Amino acid sequence: MIRYYPEKIIILDEARIRDSIITKNILSAVEGKNASVSYLGEEKIAAIIQDAKKPENSYGEGKKTLLITANRGEFLKKCPGTNDYICCDYYIIDFAQNCPMECTYCILQAYLNNPFMVVYANIEDLFAELNSRLFADPLKKYRIGTGEFTDSLALEHLSEYSKILMDYFADKPQFIIEFKSKTDYVKTFTDYAGARQNVIISYSMNAGNVNRFEELKTASIEERLIAAAECVKAGYKITLHFDPIIDYDDFETQMAETVNLIFKYLGAEDILYISLGAFRFIPALAEIIALRFPRSRIIYNEFVKGYDKKSRYFRFKREKLFRTVINLIKSHDVKNKIKLYFCMESPEMWNALLEAAPSSDEELGGTLYDKCRSCFKAI
Amino acid sequence: MFDDIQYQYRSVPLSGLNLADEDNRISLPADYARLEKSISETGLISPVIVCASGVGYKVICGFKRLDILKKIKPGEAVKCLVCDPPPPARQLALNIAENTSSRQLDPVEAANALSKLSAFYERGEIIEKFLPAMNIQKSEYAYNKYLSLTALCRRAKEFTASERIPLAAALQIVKFSGSEQEKFLDVIEACRMGANLINETAQLVFETSMQYGVCAEEILTRAGCETIISNSDLTPNQKTDEIRRALHSLKRPMYESVMARFKELASEFDSRKISLNPFAYFEKDEISVKFNIASVKDLEQKIAALLRLKDSRLASEFLKKNAGQAEACAKKGTRSDD
Numbered sequence: 001m002i003r004y005y006p007e008k009i010i011i012l013d014e015a016r017i018r019d020s021i022i023t024k025n026i027l028s029a030v031e032g033k034n035a036s037v038s039y040l041g042e043e044k045i046a047a048i049i050q051d052a053k054k055p056e057n058s059y060g061e062g063k064k065t066l067l068i069t070a071n072r073g074e075f076l077k078k079c080p081g082t083n084d085y086i087c088c089d090y091y092i093i094d095f096a097q098n099c100p101m102e103c104t105y106c107i108l109q110a111y112l113n114n115p116f117m118v119v120y121a122n123i124e125d126l127f128a129e130l131n132s133r134l135f136a137d138p139l140k141k142y143r144i145g146t147g148e149f150t151d152s153l154a155l156e157h158l159s160e161y162s163k164i165l166m167d168y169f170a171d172k173p174q175f176i177i178e179f180k181s182k183t184d185y186v187k188t189f190t191d192y193a194g195a196r197q198n199v200i201i202s203y204s205m206n207a208g209n210v211n212r213f214e215e216l217k218t219a220s221i222e223e224r225l226i227a228a229a230e231c232v233k234a235g236y237k238i239t240l241h242f243d244p245i246i247d248y249d250d251f252e253t254q255m256a257e258t259v260n261l262i263f264k265y266l267g268a269e270d271i272l273y274i275s276l277g278a279f280r281f282i283p284a285l286a287e288i289i290a291l292r293f294p295r296s297r298i299i300y301n302e303f304v305k306g307y308d309k310k311s312r313y314f315r316f317k318r319e320k321l322f323r324t325v326i327n328l329i330k331s332h333d334v335k336n337k338i339k340l341y342f343c344m345e346s347p348e349m350w351n352a353l354l355e356a357a358p359s360s361d362e363e364l365g366g367t368l369y370d371k372c373r374s375c376f377k378a379i
Numbered sequence: 380m381f382d383d384i385q386y387q388y389r390s391v392p393l394s395g396l397n398l399a400d401e402d403n404r405i406s407l408p409a410d411y412a413r414l415e416k417s418i419s420e421t422g423l424i425s426p427v428i429v430c431a432s433g434v435g436y437k438v439i440c441g442f443k444r445l446d447i448l449k450k451i452k453p454g455e456a457v458k459c460l461v462c463d464p465p466p467p468a469r470q471l472a473l474n475i476a477e478n479t480s481s482r483q484l485d486p487v488e489a490a491n492a493l494s495k496l497s498a499f500y501e502r503g504e505i506i507e508k509f510l511p512a513m514n515i516q517k518s519e520y521a522y523n524k525y526l527s528l529t530a531l532c533r534r535a536k537e538f539t540a541s542e543r544i545p546l547a548a549a550l551q552i553v554k555f556s557g558s559e560q561e562k563f564l565d566v567i568e569a570c571r572m573g574a575n576l577i578n579e580t581a582q583l584v585f586e587t588s589m590q591y592g593v594c595a596e597e598i599l600t601r602a603g604c605e606t607i608i609s610n611s612d613l614t615p616n617q618k619t620d621e622i623r624r625a626l627h628s629l630k631r632p633m634y635e636s637v638m639a640r641f642k643e644l645a646s647e648f649d650s651r652k653i654s655l656n657p658f659a660y661f662e663k664d665e666i667s668v669k670f671n672i673a674s675v676k677d678l679e680q681k682i683a684a685l686l687r688l689k690d691s692r693l694a695s696e697f698l699k700k701n702a703g704q705a706e707a708c709a710k711k712g713t714r715s716d717d
């Protein structure tokens with residue numbers, strides 16, 4: 001897969017950003033790549049962002065600019081859930097925003113209000129916040145990811161943010177850190193010399209044709225799995241996310257090929273858990289998909305409005321899609337080593353297809369955490 | 380912008396105007412009843428703008444007025460403002476400016492204007508200069524949206540220009556082929572649909588065609604539209620209902636089939652005694668039961684119906700996973716019937 005290099009880099013002109021290890025890593029990585037670099041104040045940057053938002057092609061064009069700035073808000077956020085669906089009590093480190101890859105279904109297109117690639121370089125603030133918040137509740141079973149507002153590894157070859165986070169968490173084994181990606185970037189993990197007893201490398205999975213036609217500029221499913229296998233070889237555990245599962249042409253065959261590929265490269269014992277989530281979207285995203293990807297047919301299907309006001313497949317369609325994927329996985333994982341769970345599904349779906357529905361988000365989060373801890377102990 | 384153009388006022392016979400030259404025309408030749416009434420009653424108030432061209436005159440502004448004069452006063456001279464021929468791009472710009480100074484262009488005129496302007500100007504310049512003048516949002520999205528309407532078939536253009544079809548629907552049906560557009564127009568005419576229904580139907584046909592990966596014509600065929608609209612026993616409202624029902628069934632086949640099954644099983648109960656409905660979109664394994672009680676005897680009947688419901692096929696199929704829910708509730712420490 002082709003790695004992202006920005007055409008333009010804008011750096012917030014503050015000492016802590018200029019001198020940040022993140023900024024230094026990025027500038028060193030783009031040497032010889034012809035990227036223009038400018039140092040600007042906050043007001044000027046705000047004006048540039050405002051200007052860049054105007055044209056309709058800002059979604060694609062904006063990504064050519066990498067903005068290195070400060071996160072003025074919270075770094076650690078809880079993954080937002082909805083009361084009527086069961087969530088996995090996940091936490092996110094908001095270290096960067098936007099993604100150079102072009103998945104047609106990506107919610108970031110509707111969610112972000114800044115078209116640039118953004119990296120937050122004020123890592124001292126990040127660590128200070130993590131130190132004060134993570135230890136506040138010693139009983140809290142934290143599973144923390146970085147792949148919510150961006151892909152965890154899309155900029156790793158530039159910033160080495162994940163490596164810096166691994167260093168931070170290396171002596172805090174009680175916290176589980178997950179790097180979720182659609183890339184095949186592994187250097188950070190294979191080169192890493194420190195402890196890895198709380199690190200999960202996670203890959204997004206989908207049917208082959210969905211990957212080819214709806215996940216543009218990403219690594220292929222096989223490339224991701226080859227990367228996952230390298231991580232396993234280097235001593236890491238893997239998690240997989242089938243999200244969004246999309247009702248697509250030739251669904252069963254294409255999904256079977258993906259699941260076969262998974263078990264070609266990974267053993268069931270290498271995979272801690274697999275999450276399953278069906279495609280869902282807000283109306284604003286549908287408009288953007290229709291505009292940016294007029295050939296994509298993913299927004300035209302048998303959708304209903306969910307409790308969260310998002311469009312989602314009719315319940316029995318979701319059930320059919322999930323059942324296919326679950327049966328495929330179970331046909332390889334006959335000893336049920338891999339924990340399966342739903343992302344944002346109703347208790348009815350759990351009861352129909354998996355074990356009894358968890359009674360709370362914390363219960364599911366705790367189960368997943370415990371599964372990780374027990375496997376890490378075994379390493 | 381056009382201050383430098385010098386005009387001379389002249390009366391020119393219609394035959395002296397080159398009406399076949401439509402380089403500057405943006406309006407659709409059509410019936411403009413209001414304008415026709417006004418001209419026939421009060422005559423031509425605003426002169427048309429023309430420029431010398433060969434032996435006659437080329438029309439810059441006033442095509443609609445000339446259409447009407449040709450129809451109602453073919454022998455009369457036309458009040459004209461005559462100027463030296465400006466460059467073609469300026470002629471077109473002048474026509475657009477003259478039209479937009481007094482009214483909003485209809486969507487088809489806007490589409491024609493943008494299409495003709497694109498022969499002279501870059502897209503960015505059109506968006507910056509001309510869209511605001513046409514009272515259209517200054518954006519590439521709006522530009523593409525209006526420009527796409529040039530692909531409407533003649534009849535669809537007429538419908539759109541006369542507001543018989545709302546813009547939103549025109550933007551959907553322009554994605555259909557010419558013959559599909561004609562078929563769609565046949566449907567909305569036969570059903571005498573209003574604006575909202577036209578919008579809904581156009582969107583349904585487009586979305587369903589995308590859903591199945593087939594053309595719009597195939598969707599109209601699958602929905603049986605031709606048979607429905609040619610059924611003389613049906614009123615336009617009934618035709619509309621039939622078509623909507625058929626299109627919705629195509630759009631959500633799984634829901635329709637589950638709902639049909641629910642209704643079939645629910646029909647074992649007298650709906651006048653207890654009314655049974657599923658949870659919205661069957662998202663939960665719950666059945667809503669509604670009844671009113673007027674007397675003790677009535678109550679006994681309802682209780683009997685409820686007892687029958689307990690052992691019914693409806694309960695066994697649509698409440699079947701309640702055991703799982705009960706377990707989950709027990710885990711939570713709540714009662715399943717809370």
